Amino acid sequence: MLRRATAVLLAGLVVASLSACGGDEGDSGGAKDEKITLGFSQVGAESGWRTANTTSIQDAAKAAGIDLKFSDAQQKQENQIKAIRSFIQQRVDVIAFSPVVESGWDTVLKEAKDNNIPVILTDRAVDSKDTSLYKTFIGSDFVLEGKKAGEWLVEEYKDSTDQVNIAELQGTTGSAPAIDRKQGFTEVIGADPKFKIIASQTGDFTRAGGKEVMEAFLKAHKDIDVLYAHNDDMGLGALEAIEGAGLTPGKDIKIVTVDAVRDGMKALADGKFNYIVECSPLLGPQLMELVKKVDAGETVPERVVTEETTFTQEQAKAALPERQY
Ligand code: AHR
Numbered sequence: 001m002l003r004r005a006t007a008v009l010l011a012g013l014v015v016a017s018l019s020a021c022g023g024d025e026g027d028s029g030g031a032k033d034e035k036i037t038l039g040f041s042q043v044g045a046e047s048g049w050r051t052a053n054t055t056s057i058q059d060a061a062k063a064a065g066i067d068l069k070f071s072d073a074q075q076k077q078e079n080q081i082k083a084i085r086s087f088i089q090q091r092v093d094v095i096a097f098s099p100v101v102e103s104g105w106d107t108v109l110k111e112a113k114d115n116n117i118p119v120i121l122t123d124r125a126v127d128s129k130d131t132s133l134y135k136t137f138i139g140s141d142f143v144l145e146g147k148k149a150g151e152w153l154v155e156e157y158k159d160s161t162d163q164v165n166i167a168e169l170q171g172t173t174g175s176a177p178a179i180d181r182k183q184g185f186t187e188v189i190g191a192d193p194k195f196k197i198i199a200s201q202t203g204d205f206t207r208a209g210g211k212e213v214m215e216a217f218l219k220a221h222k223d224i225d226v227l228y229a230h231n232d233d234m235g236l237g238a239l240e241a242i243e244g245a246g247l248t249p250g251k252d253i254k255i256v257t258v259d260a261v262r263d264g265m266k267a268l269a270d271g272k273f274n275y276i277v278e279c280s281p282l283l284g285p286q287l288m289e290l291v292k293k294v295d296a297g298e299t300v301p302e303r304v305v306t307e308e309t310t311f312t313q314e315q316a317k318a319a320l321p322e323r324q325y
Helices: 002-020 048-064 077-089 106-114 142-156 176-189 207-220 232-244 262-269 284-295 313-322
Strands: 037-042 067-072 094-097 119-122 136-139 164-170 195-202 226-229 254-259 275-278 303-305
Touching: 037 048, 037 077, 048 067, 048 232, 048 262, 048 284, 067 077, 077 094, 077 106, 094 284, 106 119, 119 284, 136 284, 142 176, 142 226, 142 254, 142 275, 164 176, 164 207, 164 232, 176 195, 195 207, 207 232, 226 232, 232 254, 232 262, 254 262, 262 275, 262 313
Parallel strands: 037 067, 037 094, 094 119, 119 136, 136 303, 164 195, 164 226, 226 254, 254 275
Antiparallel strands: none
16 A cells, blocks of 8 residues: 555656646646555365355456456465465565465565565465464354254264264365364264264365265275265265265265355255355455455454355255356
8 A cells, every 4th residue: 555655646746747847737637546456376276166266356356446466376385375475576565365275374474574565364264373464364164164064964863873984075184174174073073972984085175086085985985874075076076986886975875065066056956965064255355345455554354254054955956046156
């Protein structure tokens, strides 16, 4: 903001001196305010959720008149660090990013702070102790999402005394949603010893990862009752593995996932998934509001939590025609 104000002031002085020299007054009715420049480092394009999130951010920046410099890190922290350093060099006004993993950000965030460039965390958190390294964090409560998945399971098996064998497809290792969704889920199911996680591995939030890991789970375990996938895409990949093994998803193996993207909702409406906990990717408009405030030096809340719901098979059927992503 300060840098832009100085530029505007200088532009004003130039215009004033041109006018004094008899310049074209028709074009000198006052300096125009410059656009805010936002550098955004995205995780990648690993899932349907991520694609919808990217579209939301790009559309919202356009609508808000914000100049967006967008960089795709292809799920690599080193690429995100490079992108952030490049944004600092380019002297953008605000940096926002969705950190692929939680740890290892302090050095680059300190570089942004030393250069007076405010940072906004989007979608995923970092584990930095120094919270002055960023202005705010907008995104879902991933622990709550994991709890909601666990609560569905507890309700689903409330009348059974048999052991319930669970396979878990985790998100990207070290990422906030993988850590928190596991934590929330295990907190809830841990209250009843009949629930047992018999297999748990990362599928990196991708469809291909979900399929490959589920195939391995099915070879090693003949007695999986439930699949808990940390996102729809891994659940969709796992569907292929389950059907490939001659089993019926949604019946032989019940499936609970997180996200509620259109393909996931279709699988739920078709009876192949049993429950989805929503995680909204439509963060763009709120992010742009925060960018404007942070750029203007206004105080913003430390945490902005996205509002989300859950879907049963019947609710998915009703919601599908209106689903935006
Ligand atoms: O950080 C949000 C998660 O990242 C979404 O649940 C998942 O689909 C994405 O890849």
